[in-house]
Amino acid sequence: MGHMRADDAGIARRDFLIATVTAAGGLAVGVSLPGIAGAVPLPGSPWSDDAAAAGEVNAWILIEPDDSVTIRVAKSEMGEGVLTSMPMIVAEELACDWSKVKSEYASANRNLRENGVYKQMLTGGSAAVRGSRTYLQQAGASARERLIAAAAKRWSVPASECQAANSKVTHAASGRSLNYGALAGDAAMVVLAVGPAIKTAEQFTLIGTPTARLDTKVKVTGQAVFGIDIQVPDMVYAAVVTCPVPGGTVNTYDDKAILKHRGVQAVVPLPTGVAVVADRFWRAQQAALALPITWDRGAGAGVNSAGIKEDYRAALSGPLENAIVTGDVATALAKGKLVDAVYEVPYLAHATMEPLNCTVHLQADRLDIWMGTQGPDMTAGMAAHLAGLKPNQVFVHNCFLGGGFGRRVINDELVQAITVAKAVGKPVKLLWTREEDMRHDRYRPQAAVSLTASLGPDGMPTAVHAKTAVGSIIRSLKPMFDMSGMMGKGVEPLAVEGLVNMPYAIPNVRVDAALKDTHVPVMFWRSVGSSQNAFAVESFIDELAYAAGQDPYKFRRKLLEGKPDFLKVLDTLAEKGNWSTPMPAGKGRGIAIHEAFGTIVGQIAEVAIDSAGKARCERVVVVVDCGHVVNPRNVEMQIESGVIYGLTAALYDEITVKDGAIEQGNFDSYQMVKLADAPKIETYLALSGGTKWGGIGEPGTPPIAPALCNAIFAATGKRVRSLPVRNTDLSRQV
Amino acid sequence: MIALNVNGVRHELDIEPETPLLWVLRDEIGLTGTKYGCGIAQCGACTVHVDDQPVRSCSLAVGDAAGTNITTIEGLSPDGSHPVQQAWIAEDVPQCGYCQSGQIMAAVAFLKAIPKPTDADIDENLTNICRCGTYSRVRAAIHRAAGQVQG
Numbered sequence: 001m002g003h004m005r006a007d008d009a010g011i012a013r014r015d016f017l018i019a020t021v022t023a024a025g026g027l028a029v030g031v032s033l034p035g036i037a038g039a040v041p042l043p044g045s046p047w048s049d050d051a052a053a054a055g056e057v058n059a060w061i062l063i064e065p066d067d068s069v070t071i072r073v074a075k076s077e078m079g080e081g082v083l084t085s086m087p088m089i090v091a092e093e094l095a096c097d098w099s100k101v102k103s104e105y106a107s108a109n110r111n112l113r114e115n116g117v118y119k120q121m122l123t124g125g126s127a128a129v130r131g132s133r134t135y136l137q138q139a140g141a142s143a144r145e146r147l148i149a150a151a152a153k154r155w156s157v158p159a160s161e162c163q164a165a166n167s168k169v170t171h172a173a174s175g176r177s178l179n180y181g182a183l184a185g186d187a188a189m190v191v192l193a194v195g196p197a198i199k200t201a202e203q204f205t206l207i208g209t210p211t212a213r214l215d216t217k218v219k220v221t222g223q224a225v226f227g228i229d230i231q232v233p234d235m236v237y238a239a240v241v242t243c244p245v246p247g248g249t250v251n252t253y254d255d256k257a258i259l260k261h262r263g264v265q266a267v268v269p270l271p272t273g274v275a276v277v278a279d280r281f282w283r284a285q286q287a288a289l290a291l292p293i294t295w296d297r298g299a300g301a302g303v304n305s306a307g308i309k310e311d312y313r314a315a316l317s318g319p320l321e322n323a324i325v326t327g328d329v330a331t332a333l334a335k336g337k338l339v340d341a342v343y344e345v346p347y348l349a350h351a352t353m354e355p356l357n358c359t360v361h362l363q364a365d366r367l368d369i370w371m372g373t374q375g376p377d378m379t380a381g382m383a384a385h386l387a388g389l390k391p392n393q394v395f396v397h398n399c400f401l402g403g404g405f406g407r408r409v410i411n412d413e414l415v416q417a418i419t420v421a422k423a424v425g426k427p428v429k430l431l432w433t434r435e436e437d438m439r440h441d442r443y444r445p446q447a448a449v450s451l452t453a454s455l456g457p458d459g460m461p462t463a464v465h466a467k468t469a470v471g472s473i474i475r476s477l478k479p480m481f482d483m484s485g486m487m488g489k490g491v492e493p494l495a496v497e498g499l500v501n502m503p504y505a506i507p508n509v510r511v512d513a514a515l516k517d518t519h520v521p522v523m524f525w526r527s528v529g530s531s532q533n534a535f536a537v538e539s540f541i542d543e544l545a546y547a548a549g550q551d552p553y554k555f556r557r558k559l560l561e562g563k564p565d566f567l568k569v570l571d572t573l574a575e576k577g578n579w580s581t582p583m584p585a586g587k588g589r590g591i592a593i594h595e596a597f598g599t600i601v602g603q604i605a606e607v608a609i610d611s612a613g614k615a616r617c618e619r620v621v622v623v624v625d626c627g628h629v630v631n632p633r634n635v636e637m638q639i640e641s642g643v644i645y646g647l648t649a650a651l652y653d654e655i656t657v658k659d660g661a662i663e664q665g666n667f668d669s670y671q672m673v674k675l676a677d678a679p680k681i682e683t684y685l686a687l688s689g690g691t692k693w694g695g696i697g698e699p700g701t702p703p704i705a706p707a708l709c710n711a712i713f714a715a716t717g718k719r720v721r722s723l724p725v726r727n728t729d730l731s732r733q734v
Numbered sequence: 735m736i737a738l739n740v741n742g743v744r745h746e747l748d749i750e751p752e753t754p755l756l757w758v759l760r761d762e763i764g765l766t767g768t769k770y771g772c773g774i775a776q777c778g779a780c781t782v783h784v785d786d787q788p789v790r791s792c793s794l795a796v797g798d799a800a801g802t803n804i805t806t807i808e809g810l811s812p813d814g815s816h817p818v819q820q821a822w823i824a825e826d827v828p829q830c831g832y833c834q835s836g837q838i839m840a841a842v843a844f845l846k847a848i849p850k851p852t853d854a855d856i857d858e859n860l861t862n863i864c865r866c867g868t869y870s871r872v873r874a875a876i877h878r879a880a881g882q883v884q885g
Contacts, residue, residue, distance in 0.1 A: 213828070219828035220819045220823060221767070221811075222768070222835045223767070224831050228769070229760075231764065281757060352830075353777070353866075355771075400830070402831075433773060640871070641866045666773075666776060673869070675860050676857035676858070678870065678873075
């Protein structure tokens, strides 16, 4: 990238130049008008922000007289590292001493009051760095230039003779220097004539450096405050019991049977169940289990997984909506060697380690909410609507999120907590048990994906026709969150991502979809549509390679000619993953490559099949091209995380439906990869640089399922086309 | 009344003896570093030490813990200086961090029993769940802390 001027990026000059003095006399820089801060200090008591906010005025950066720098983060920390990576972007331009940087959440309330001062606060789509990098760089650069201007004025020298580095402004000619803390008050008064330039990638000194996360210490001492940890004076606890069949409602219940239990205070009806309120959570939970209750199980009552699977398979032959078409697929498929396969994936739960919970304190003119949410401003808007308040009367104290993976975008637990708070008139902590969390998730959609190709005389595909039958996430979410206007025209992108962007040079391509809903709610699950579509495409490409009698790596390589970014990842992968070295009997190696959220990830999985037919993934080699890297350490961590998340699903997991109800309820029936079955994971970067800044939270997940299944094929000759792997008997193939 | 010794402090609690220790630690005593993850001793997020033994506190009735010495993550060290916590920091283990109190408490007890473990020892004995998939760093941190934990 060249030197980008602030105003080139669409930020109005007048907004960009605002600076104000903090209560402590320091510099606060923001891209908006002054207002009252409501930021949550982490890991301290997240609900003390209003008291601390008196007189403070700031948006992204505070520099205090002791040189400490506080950088506000308008994204949610759910493990993906934003409380470190976002401040790194600001600090790079600010030229401050990284050891003096603290980070904390930006206030959603302030974002609503000040017309979006923090821009997009939703954390999702692996977009934290991609979406906010430029305006964070601008905020940092503006603060730096004002500090320089303040020093220059004090010394009566031209600003051009002064330099900023390591939290200090220096005038080399006279040997003078001043710390940022000493300049901050003056700098706050400076108005720059022009928006400063942003560094080019070659000039970075912090971005690209392996950096320890800022939230590690509080997470090894038990001090990090998650939503579940909140305790508010006089609060009561609520446990919920909701209809086992999604979409069902309460028929009758007998609250007298439990109101005499110790500590139980109330039973509050909810649209889909009841909340039992008590003075302690465990008492509420026990009473909820004991409550006599009958259900109207609703339209989904007769539905079973076998039927859903049949319906999705049948839908592939029914009416389809065309997503994309290139060339003439029908004609091309009529010639050459035909290969076709159907791949099936189940519903999947998010299973965040911290079950959903929400604490609310509802007053006549104010609502305080403590929870972990991926979109605190959206949460505030919804809460205001539910409580009959104005959005600026809602204070969301976002906590550390005990996992998100998409689940904490939609706050079902918030709806329930506000309902209970209205009924009992006290602060309420509402907590889902693990069983409630797993049975009332919004799941990764079940899907059937068929792929048909014809191979030409040289063995290379001349046409591919992809069809998917899958539930619509947009329709499923619509009652809670209408995103239909955000998606443009045509087939829902969430259903066909990974299919419509197949990177391979195939002259005739057609992608069709049947969006078919069931009563099971569906939503974003780490990597969304790519989670199932990469499995289908990358398994199928492997099948084509074998059908053509070609090496799966070299076959992909031919189809990616002219795409240097993909080739660099693929070639690095083959080298680091020892592709040309044979595996011993009973073991196999599989390869897959997929681009999602702007990042290309290639993976080679090595599996061993034991005598009982159990597949164990022993090693995964990963090569990543996310263009540029903010924190290489964090990239490794996110890739490791994405691989384990996808591997857990691929090997073990499915959410199944019996008589309309979700069968799995806990980790005994929804198995997790643990230390003993976690593979060795090696991550390598093959960065293309340029203008690419790809996401990193999700792209590690899609390739592992196909890499694993391709490795199983290499080891056993058995093609796994339906996940999870454990449903396929591999024992005879050893 | 049930008497409980937690991190060297004695508590007298008017509580049903069948209450899981987890909820007593969190909701009665206010030690929230110990986490609820599953309630059925599957995930280990609630791991504490009861008389130096690792216990999944969601599945131990508080009545059965009376008279024992209980250590939670808050009692492991006053400042995060325990060798296992230091190893966790050095290896950048936590991501979301929710399971890590339990991971650390399980690892401390494990290293007391097996001071210098092999990978096979780790696989066999440590079964805590981490949904962020921090396992390779958990393993590295355990090896880093090996030999530094007093039995």
